[in-house]
Amino acid sequence: MQATTTYKKAFIVLTLLFLLSFLLNVSLGSVSVPFDAVISALVGGDVAKETWRFIILEYRLPKAITAILAGGGLAVSGLLMQTLFRNPLAGPFVLGLSSGASLGVAMVILGAGAFGGFFGGTLVSQWSLVVASALGSFLVLLAVLAVTLRVKDTMAILIIGLMFGSVTAAVVAVLSYFSNAEQLQQYVFWSFGSLGNQSWPGVSILTACSIIGISISFSCVKSLNALLLGENYAKSMGLQIKRTTLGIILATSILAGSITAFAGPIAFVGLAVPHITRQYFKTANHLVLLPAVLLCGAVLLLLCDTVAQLPSSEYTLPINAITSLIGAPVVIWLLVRKRKLFF
Amino acid sequence: MKLKNEHSVLTAKDLSIGYPKKSENTLVASQISFSLPQGSLTGLVGANGIGKSTLLRTLTGMQSPLSGSVQLGESDITSFTPFQLANQLSVVLTEPPASKNLSVIELISLGRQPYTNWLGTLSTTDKKAVLDAMEATETRALAHRKCFELSDGQLQRVAIARALAQDTPIIILDEPTTHLDLYHRAYVLKLLKKLASEKKKTILFSTHEIDLAIQLTDTLLVMAPGGTFFGEPCQLIEQGLFDGLFPKETIHFDKKTVRFSIKK
Numbered sequence: 001m002q003a004t005t006t007y008k009k010a011f012i013v014l015t016l017l018f019l020l021s022f023l024l025n026v027s028l029g030s031v032s033v034p035f036d037a038v039i040s041a042l043v044g045g046d047v048a049k050e051t052w053r054f055i056i057l058e059y060r061l062p063k064a065i066t067a068i069l070a071g072g073g074l075a076v077s078g079l080l081m082q083t084l085f086r087n088p089l090a091g092p093f094v095l096g097l098s099s100g101a102s103l104g105v106a107m108v109i110l111g112a113g114a115f116g117g118f119f120g121g122t123l124v125s126q127w128s129l130v131v132a133s134a135l136g137s138f139l140v141l142l143a144v145l146a147v148t149l150r151v152k153d154t155m156a157i158l159i160i161g162l163m164f165g166s167v168t169a170a171v172v173a174v175l176s177y178f179s180n181a182e183q184l185q186q187y188v189f190w191s192f193g194s195l196g197n198q199s200w201p202g203v204s205i206l207t208a209c210s211i212i213g214i215s216i217s218f219s220c221v222k223s224l225n226a227l228l229l230g231e232n233y234a235k236s237m238g239l240q241i242k243r244t245t246l247g248i249i250l251a252t253s254i255l256a257g258s259i260t261a262f263a264g265p266i267a268f269v270g271l272a273v274p275h276i277t278r279q280y281f282k283t284a285n286h287l288v289l290l291p292a293v294l295l296c297g298a299v300l301l302l303l304c305d306t307v308a309q310l311p312s313s314e315y316t317l318p319i320n321a322i323t324s325l326i327g328a329p330v331v332i333w334l335l336v337r338k339r340k341l342f343f
Numbered sequence: 344m345k346l347k348n349e350h351s352v353l354t355a356k357d358l359s360i361g362y363p364k365k366s367e368n369t370l371v372a373s374q375i376s377f378s379l380p381q382g383s384l385t386g387l388v389g390a391n392g393i394g395k396s397t398l399l400r401t402l403t404g405m406q407s408p409l410s411g412s413v414q415l416g417e418s419d420i421t422s423f424t425p426f427q428l429a430n431q432l433s434v435v436l437t438e439p440p441a442s443k444n445l446s447v448i449e450l451i452s453l454g455r456q457p458y459t460n461w462l463g464t465l466s467t468t469d470k471k472a473v474l475d476a477m478e479a480t481e482t483r484a485l486a487h488r489k490c491f492e493l494s495d496g497q498l499q500r501v502a503i504a505r506a507l508a509q510d511t512p513i514i515i516l517d518e519p520t521t522h523l524d525l526y527h528r529a530y531v532l533k534l535l536k537k538l539a540s541e542k543k544k545t546i547l548f549s550t551h552e553i554d555l556a557i558q559l560t561d562t563l564l565v566m567a568p569g570g571t572f573f574g575e576p577c578q579l580i581e582q583g584l585f586d587g588l589f590p591k592e593t594i595h596f597d598k599k600t601v602r603f604s605i606k607k
Binding site: 083086219221222225226227228229230232233235236237238239240278282283284285287 | 403405424425426427428429430432433434436438440441442444445446449450453454456457459461462463464489505509
C-alpha cells in the first residue's frame with residue numbers, strides 16, 4: 001500500500017531513539033561511570049575499574065533488558081486487548097492477570113502474617129515472589145481461558161476479567177488487615193513495580209517468555225486486522241473467532257504474566273503506548289502497529305527507568321509512579337493537540 | 344425468462360428460520376422458498392420485526408435454519424467451512440467498522456483476507472481487486488481518508504467496496520440505505536443494480552425503501568404476516584401483496600402510482 005516509505009522513516013527514527021535511550025539508561029545511575037567505560041564494558045573490552053564493569057554487566061544491563069522486555073511486552077499486550085475488546089480503555093491487565101499475580105504475592109508476603117509464620121522469616125526472597133506471582137497469574141489465565149471457551153460474547157470476558165480483579169483485591173484487602181507493618185510495606189513496594197535486582201537466569205526466563213508471547217502476537221496479525229471491522233465482518237471473511245480469541249488471550253497472558261512476575265504490576269505503559277503509537281503511525285494495520293508499539297513501549301520504559309534512577313543519587317523512585325507521571329501528561333497533551341482519539 | 348435460463352446461485356428450499364430453544368423453538372418465519380439467478384438484484388422487504396435480519400443471518404450461514412435448506416450453487420450452505428463460505432458470499436452489515444481509525448484503502452483491502460497469506464500482505468492480484476472495487480464504487484478519491492472523516496453515504500460505498508474486493512459471486516446487504524438521504528439511497532441502489540448487471544453479482548439486500556426497490560430490483564422477496572412471497576415487482580403488485588404489508592388503517596398502497604401513503 002501507500003505510505004510504506006513514511007513508515008520506514010518512522011521506524012528508523014524509532015530505532016535510533018531506542019538505541020539512544022538504551023545507552024542513556026545504561027550510562028546513568030547512582031554511581032557515575034564514564035561513558036567510554038560503559039561502552040567498553042558492554043562490548044567486552046577493558047574497563048578501568050572492576051566495580052564499574054560489575055555495575056554495568058550485573059546490575060544495569062539486566063535492568064535495561066528487563067525494561068525493554070517489560071515495556072515492549074506490556075505495550076503489545078495492551079494493543080492486543082484494545083483490539084480484541086474494541087475498547088480504547090483496555091490494557092494488558094483487564095483480564096485480571098495483575099490481580100492474580102498480586103494475590104499470589106499477597107498470599108506469600110501477607111499470608112505469612114495471616115496464617116501464622118508459615119514461611120518462617122518475615123521478609124520473603126525475590127524468587128519466591130516471582131514464583132508466587134507467576135502462579136497467581138497462571139491460575140487467573142486458566143480461569144479466563146475456561147471462561148473464553150464457554151462464553152460467546154467477548155465483552156462478557158472483559159467483565160468477568162474485571163470481576164476476577166475485584167475478588168482478588170478483596171482477598172488482598174482481608175490479608176492486609178491481618179498483616180503487620182513490615183509485611184505491608186514489602187507488599188506495597190512490590191506493587192510499585194521494580195525493574196532492578198534482576199538476576200541473569202531471571203532475565204533469560206523473561207526473554208524466553210517474551211519471545212513466545214510476541215511470536216504468538218505476530219501470528220495473530222491478520223486476525224487482529226480483521227477484528228478491526230468487528231466480529232461479524234471478521235467471521236464473514238472466514239476468521240475463526242474462538243481460535244483467534246484464544247490466541248490473543250494466550251499471548252497477552254504469557255507476556256503480562258511473566259512481566260508481572262519479574263517486575264511487578266507495571267501500570268500505564270500497556271494502556272498508553274498503543275495510543276501514543278497510533279498518533280504517530282497513522283494506521284490501524286497491526287503489521288505496522290505491532291513492531292512500532294513494541295519499540296515505543298521499550299523506549300518509554302527505558303526513559304522512565306532512567307528518570308526513576310535519579311542519576312547520581314542513591315534513591316530509586318517507584319517505576320509505577322514515574323510511568324504515570326511522565327506518561328499521563330504525554331497522553332493528555334497528544335489527545336488535546338490532535339483532538340481525536342485514534343482507535 | 345432469464346430466471347429459467349441462468350442457473351441459480353442462492354436457493355432457499357422450504358426454509359424455516361428462528362432461534363432454537365431448549366423446550367420449544369422460536370419460529371420467526373417458515374415456508375420460505377426462492378432462488379436467485381446469477382446477476383440478479385433482489386430486495387428483501389417487510390415490516391420491522393418480521394424477520395428480515397434473521398433471514399439474512401440464516402442465508403449468510405451465521406445461524407442455522409430450523410428446517411429446510413439454503414443452497415449455494417449445488418451444495419448446502421452447512422457443507423461450507425467458514426473459509427470456503429468467505430469465497431462464496433460477502434456481506435455488508437448495518438454495524439459500522441469497529442475501528443474508525445482504518446483508512447478507506449485499509450478497510451477495503453481487508454476484504455482480500457480470504458486470499459492473502461498469514462500476514463495479510465497484498466499481492467498484485469489483491470491490489471488490483473482493491474483498485475477495481477474502488478473504481479466501481481467511486482471511492483478512489485477517498486482512499487487515504489480515515490473512516491471517522493466520512494459521511495454515512497461515503498461509508499456505505501466503502502463498505503460495499505470491501506464486499507466487492509472480497510470477490511464473491513454473492514453479496515448480501517443488511518439495510519444498505521438506512522441513514523441516507525433520498526439521493527444517496529437512490530445512488531446506492533443504482534450502484535447495486537449496476538454491480539448486478541455488469542459484474543454479474545447476485546445481490547440480495549434488505550430495505551425499507553419499498554417504492555425504490557420496486558423500481559430498481561429484478562425480484563423482490565416480501566415478508567408479510569401471511570407468509571413470504573417471491574417474484575418480480577410487477578407480479579407482486581398485481582397480486583395485491585403490498586396492500587397487506589402494513590396495517591391498512593394507517594398505510595395505504597396505491598397500485599397505479601406504486602406509492603405508499605399515510606391515511607389521515
